[in-house]
Amino acid sequence: MSIKTPEQSRTIMTDLVLPSETNPLNNLFGGELLARMDRAASIAARRHSRRIVVTASVNHVEFNRAVPVGSVVTVEAKVSRAFRSSMEIYLDVWIEDRESGQKTKANEAIYTFVAVDETGRPVEVPELTPETDLEKERYNGALRRKQLSLVLAGKMKPAEATELKALFV
Ligand SMILES: CC(C)(COP(=O)(O)OP(=O)(O)OC[C@H]1O[C@@H](n2cnc3c(N)ncnc32)[C@H](O)[C@@H]1OP(=O)(O)O)[C@@H](O)C(=O)NCCC(=O)NCCS
DSSP states (O other), X not given: XXXXXXXGGOEEEEEXXXXXXXXXXSBBOHHHHXXXXXXXXXXXXXXXXXXEEEEEEEEEEEOOSOOBTTOEEEEEEXXXXXXXXXXXXXXXXXXXXXXXXXXXXXXXXXXXXXXXXXXXXXXXOOOBOOOSHHHHHHHHHHHHHHHHHHXXXXXXXXXXXXXXXXXXX
């Protein structure tokens, strides 16, 4: 299986915030942003693996900045690390100023997707080699985040989480 780069999975989705997608403060509803990020992450995971992919876990979401109605929102997704069948997808969310066109980072999230066959069984995905400094930083932290997610899901014993233990010794 050929080795791929994060750039090969890069997915950019730009869309407006409509009134029906907002909360009582007229800002984008959190669940709507989660759905947009899930769609972008799913496309990135599919581009990396060229397989059917399913969301296994949402590892981290930061709603740092409210996104007002009428905003132009861009969600950028890239695979940050590939394991055996799972892929970590990093998402950056930007809003664009109407007059200047300047983009401001609004939110960020990390999802895990798993590639599966037609019966839903996990299948292997290509390896990933990071290229830029940011891609390398995200790649290096991904195993720690995978172990944390598995421990929180009760799928790994804390004693087996070597990367997490290494943080404290
Ligand atoms: C995701 C799914 C395929 C995992 O199946 P499984 O039987 O747990 O399979 P495995 O234990 O072999 O795990 C497969 C991979 O997922 C990873 N994984 C499973 N749960 C995880 C979690 N909570 N966090 C991070 N990674 C996880 C495993 O570590 C493994 O990774 P690896 O192969 O790269 O080492 C299965 O749980 C599933 O189909 N879930 C439903 C998915 C879905 O419908 N999503 C949409 C929600 S509406």
